[in-house]
Structure formats: C-alpha cells, structure tokens
Amino acid sequence: MDRRTVIRATALGAGTAAFSGVLWQQAFADVAQPGPSPYGDLLAPDANGLQLPAGFSARIVARSREQVPGTSFTWHDAPDGGACFPDGDGWIYVSNSEIPFLGGVSAIRFNVTGAITGAYRILFGTNVNCAGGATPWGSWLSCEEVPLGRVFETYPQGGRDAEERIRMGRFKHEATACDPDRQVVYLTEDESDGCFYRFVPDAWGDLGSGRLEVLCAGGGTSGPVTWRAIPDRDGFPIPTRWQVGAAKHFDGGEGCHYAAGVCYFTTKGDNRVWAYDAGTERIDLAYDANALPSGTAPLTGVDNITGSASGDLFVAEDGGNMEINIITPAGVVAPFVRLLNQPDSEITGPAFTPDGSRLYFSSQRGPGGRSGDGVTYEVSGPFRLTAPGHRSD
Template sequence: MLRRTYARTGPCTARALNGSLWRVAAAGGSAPGAEGPYGPLLPPDHDGIALPAGFSGRVIARTGHTVGGLRWHAAPDAGACVPDGEGWIYVSNSAVPLLGGASAIKFRPDGSVRDAYRILSGATLNRAGCATPWRTWLSGESTVLGRIFECDPYGVRAAMPRLAMGRFKHQALACDADRRVVYLTEDEDDGCLYRFRPMDWGELIEGELEVLCHAPGPAPGRVAWRPVPSPASLFTPARHQVPEAVHFARTGGCHYADGVLALTTTGDGKVWAYDAAAERLDVIYGGGRLLADPPHRGHDLYTAEDGGALEISVVTPDAAGPGPLLRLTGQDRSKITGLAFSPDGRRLYFSTRPTLARRPSRSLTAIGGTTYEITGPFRP
C-alpha cells in the first residue's frame, strides 16, 4: 500500500509524515539482500528488533501498560518530538474510535522517562498530526466532521479545537513557515488539499481555509487557492463548496520542505509535488516509475511501509534504493507509525499498531500498540 511513514534527518527535530518516498514510492520496502548505510542487520533481539551493529532498541510503552504513571493509549499513530530544556517530549496520537486523543512522554537528558500524561481527550480517531514551529501539537480526527485540536505537549494548557481549520476527514498536516500556512489533506475518495492562513502566525484561532483549485488558462500544472466559504459546515462538505477544487484519489501524507509540498494519493498510487513559489502541481511518481526529479534532496530519509516487511529503511541522497535500518519480527498484520527523531538526532521513536485498528468493533486489546526507541550512530 502506498502510504508510509517518514522521518528526515537534519538539524533540530526530524520531520515525520505519512507519505511516500519519491525514488522508491512503490518499492515495497528494502529489496532482498539490500544493505543500508549502517551495514547488515544482526539477528533480532528479545523484543524482535533486528538492527545493524552499534544500534540498540527498547520498548518505551505498550497499550494498557503504565509508563511514567500513565496507562498508554491504544493504536498509536502520528508522532513528533519537541525540546524540553535539556530533555525532550515525544507526542503520540491515538487512532481509536471515541477514545482517541493524544499523549506525551517526557524524557530526561539521559533518555530515561520522567513523566507521561494525556494532552488531548474527548476526541476520536486521531491520525493526522504535526508539530508547529511554536511547539504545539496539531491533532486531527479522521471522521467526516473531524476537527483539528491544538495541544500543548508540555501539559500545561488544555487542548483547544481549531474549527476555522475545517471539519472533514483529516489525514495529514504540514506547516509551511515560509508562507505562514498549514497544509491539510483529506482522507476521501475525492478528497482535496487545503491550506489554512491564520490571521496571525502562531495563532490558529482565526484565519481563512483555502482549497487548491485549477487555475484558469492553458498553462498545464498551474493551480490557485480559493477560500472555502464555510469551513466548519455541518451540511455541505468543504470539498464540495468550491466548484474549481482539485479532487484527488484519497490524499494521504504530506510534507513541506525547501519550498515544496509533497503528498501522496493512495487511491491511484501517485506522488505529487506542489511548488509553492510557482503555484504549480505536478505528478512526480506514477504508474510504477519516476516521472520527474525528486523535489528536494540532501538528507537521509527514513521510510516505513504500511504493508509487507515490517521494517524501517534508509534512503541516502546518493543511493538508488532503500536499505534497512530495522526489521521487526513477530508482529503480523501491523503497521509502523509516528517516526520522529529526538531534537539532537540521536534517538528515533516510532510505534506499531495492528491494521485491525480501522475496525471500530474491535476491543482496545485488539487495537493495541507498542512504542519503541532506537539509539545509535545516526548520520547527521
């Protein structure tokens, strides 16, 4: 399935998203016998984690078990790290019907757990998420009238709904600090791509929700943004309010970097690149082949496939394909979610959860999950 989780190394916090990697969008994980930049994988440890020499892994939290005084939630999904003095905090969504929300784990500088707490309750099916430049966490509900909540990873302020950002089936979010907007994707068969322009950058209470539209004129690929008249309408879906809106075959993950918003469409297996400066939208991967150069390079990319081999792979700027960093055993019918590096880039966090979590009738035991930490000599 063309819906993956990625983290990108670089200064400060690596970005995490659900999306697809340009050069290996349909590769289905690492090729048999492939070797990543860290060398071959060693045999799995007692937790079923296979890693290269010099790396180690540990379980941080399991659904229903206590971590830092908190009972860890089921179906962990999107995640991110934010700095906390000399330590850091890992935030994780919970993609559970009716009992969703988000939780946070606070770490000391040595990596030990200091505390854990809920930062969002009373929400449902929280899958979409991203950290903001002002160190809050945006958590989106994947329901027809889903809301975006702005949460405090530090646990001081209560989470607040941001209804001006639209009510629809939220799939992913990405912040564009260059243009001071937040991009949002929609998990519908004819979903749209939106951007929210807050009245004041750093305050998401008021602003304008816009939808990507076909631009008038003959120039191929040219697009424009149009306001959504009623972003929080309970009767007319946002995607049906603007006739010129571009409709995608179920938009998946999105990620903004270096002036380009990349997004995937899971319905047709394509990867798109939106050039924010030129206001141009192009397909860069489709039909099993690369159609254009990757929109940005220069960093290692870490990718985790929804199906197939349960592994995290690394694609380097000079590599033709992915090589494995990690492989998990003993977790059939699971997916990897919530990749995020600690602010210093030395620790990688992620979760697994059964794919059965999409079935609301299942018990919380059936939609459990595990959150891990990997340490080692990660490349800068």
C-alpha cells in the first residue's frame, strides 16, 4: 500500500459513517491543509470571550473552586481530560484534575434538556490526572502524568470505587483510546522521547490482567509497524520506553482517539497528528504543522483530541491561539472555537454528548492563568451529525 492510499485510509475521521458511501473516495490524499471551515468563519466574541461560528452558542457550566450551578459540589482545580457518557435520557461529563497528589476526577450530571442535576467526585487523591479515555463498557480511564504514573478505571455513574489498573504500565501516562475491533487499549506517553503503547487484556472488558506492548518502527513518519511486549511494565529501574530497542519514539504524546479502524494521537513537541491504521498496521501523518509555510499553520500546540459522528476531528491547543481546530475528512484544518484573553492557559477535555449536539471542554487555568481559575464550557449548535455525502436514511 503506497503513501497516498495509506493517507486516504487514515485520514477519515470519527464514526463508522465516515467509512461509508462516496466518502471513502473523498478522503484527502495528503496531510491536512488550512482551508475554510464547514461551519464558516469565527464571529465576534461572546460575553465570555469565546469566538464561535454562526448558529453556535456557549455557556459556562463550572468554575474551579466554585460550586457547580444548582449543586453544593465545588469544581476541581486545573480541569483536564474529559468525556461524556449516557445517563438515561441525559448524560454525564467527567473531568480530570491535573494537580499534584489531590487530582482525581469529578463529574457533572445533566438531564435531557441540558440542565445540571448533580455533581460529585468519582476519584480521589491521585497525582496529576491529565487525560484518559472512555471504555465501551461505560467507564473512564484516568491517567497520571508523572513518572511511574498509573491508570485508574473510574465509574461515571458513581456508587462504585475506582480501581487501579497497574497492568497497563507505570509511565508518564497521557491518554487512552479503546479499540473494540481488536480488543486493545492504546496509550500515549508524555515524554520528549515517549512511546505509543497498547494494552491487550486477557479478557475484553476486564483490564485487571493482560500484556503491555510498544509500537516499533523505523525513523520515518510513515510505514509499517510491529508490536513487541514490554518486559517490565512497572518501569523500574528501566523506564518502559527504554526497554525495547526497536520502539519508535514520539515527541510528547498527548491526546488519543480511535474511530473506525484508525487511532489518532497527537504529539505536542512537533505539532503533529498521527494516524495508526490498525487494520494494515501502518502509521502516517494526518496533520503536520511543520510541513506548512512559516506562520500559516492554523493548529499549533496540539493536545487533546476527539471526534464527531460526521468524521471530523476536533483538536485542542495547549497555547497556540487557544483554539479547538477541526480537521475534516476532506483534509481541511480550520479553527472552530477560540478563547480570547487567556494566554496562560490551555484548552482541555473536548468531548461530545452521546447525541453529538453539544461539545464540552475546559480552559485549564482560565483568564487568571492559575490552576484555581479553570473554567468548563459547553458549546451547542448545528454540529454535523453525519459524514458529508453520507445518507442517514
């Protein structure tokens, strides 16, 4: 399979709809390029300093160190990775707290109208909980971004204690993404020479036992890969990333998102979005800021990533212009939302509601630039719910 074919396969975004009909032929044949957003240009900022396309609106749902509206629960400092989960006719948004020793995870419950009906903790007393990932069975994997960091499986509905998943490796964890087709969990590592891993559980749905493997490949940005077992998942005295000589190293692994045979992951050190084609076991680039003329890259400081049912990827910036950028299946990258006057923060935790009509995310340090100034937002509007060219009837 040549590079052109690989990019065509890997560039299709989230949701199985993205792989149906004519969209397969419409996928871009090179890394994503700047272009017009399918939602149009950003408008003047709203009252909260958010610039959005026409038809979209935003509200604040939580602020660090303040009670979540309508509840007596105080929202955590430094909100980071997040995800949404169905809850009857409503949904739950979970959010990590990226602070030392007291990190953990909090949750906000919404009813069918979007009104907040509750907020509570689902993980306590862990260390620098950065990103993570949702599982197909409805739990949230919260990751510690420290040397010898751990993964905790938490339960958004509450009423059940979180469980430490030590078999998933001890390293500077960032994000996870579940691949139900191959029944593995992909993991990123936030080190300048970090690796890309997968955890193969002994039984799908039970992360208590299994083996940890690392992606191995040459020094390029595209081509075939293999997987090799990590000899010592505890990472001491030799860190996991240095245990396999053939392991491929990435410059600061960040967000991770799986959809329809492709696992996308970001690297902040070189401003790239990678695409791992799990079916053919190849990697390639979906976006590379360094390949664009100087000063023209719309997306820099790549960080958390999620996807919508339309096949679009949404990539948050740590710094940059404080934007979430969209990468479309047609290979266009453009701003979707921009936060003004927050130069010392980063955008974290982008996640869609189960019906795809609302997007949640946080400004980790808010306008004040401190962990206690975090703000969590909700954006609603006419999000594309099917892939372009795909008929839903």
